[in-house]
Amino acid sequence: MSTANAPGGDVRSKELPARYEFVLGRLPDRPARVVEIGCGDGDLARAMARAGHDVIAVDPEAPQDAAPVAGLEFRRCAFEDAELTGGAFDVAVASLSLHHVGDLGHVLDKTAGLLRDGGTVLVAEFGWDLIDEASARWYNAHLPPPPYPPEAFLAAHCDRWRQDAAAGRSRPLTEYVAEWAAGERMHPSSTLLRELRSRFEQRHLAWLPYLHDGLTATEADEAAAIRAGRIRATGFHFTGTATPPVPATTRRR
């Protein structure tokens, strides 16, 4: 995904500026030592480095032969395999990557171990499990005509839903969403939040519009529908703090 209207590139994703604002606005004084889990094309990592932070950005698909940016190092491997120094980071950032990782518990244990005491984890995510029937139908109603933009992540599933209904095989649209999530092996938001809260002290949680990306609706349209109770908020920003492990002698039995 490339970025415009955000520091560093061409924006295609409509919800991207909010994610940049969330992350860049919560980084501590520069230069913070930042590790990014699942950096994708590296645009957010570049923005953090350009803002004066020292960033190690990890992703099997991290850019190769990218133009160097001071303070930024890409590691092209799975986060689980990255050799990183425990306790060496002030901040860990994960933008839409945690729902994809295989062993979420292992990834979050490693994340917690990389942070210094009091370090911060910043997570931007969404919950496919929060897309209820009304939200999925709102999504379907705001699809542009085909060919769909790549950001319209539910478009093909909405097409299947309509085709099945036309053939007399009506099923709830949420079943198609669940099939998509199972095919992509995506963790639901309930699991993401439970596993985050079991390792980090929650400091901030904001629920946000997420579905409008790739649709004819704007963020304001989606926000208004959420406020009116017509659909659910499906995006969230989580801020947590690494807490020192409780010594065995003081642990409750």
Ligand SMILES: C[S@@+](CC[C@H](N)C(=O)[O-])C[C@H]1O[C@@H](n2cnc3c(N)ncnc32)[C@H](O)[C@@H]1O
């Ligand atoms: C939806 S993309 C998000 C990319 C980018 N963070 C963004 O916000 O645009 C998910 C990214 O997570 C990466 N990813 C998935 N599992 C990973 C893992 N175990 N370690 C590191 N990156 C991973 C994928 O390669 C992909 O680039």
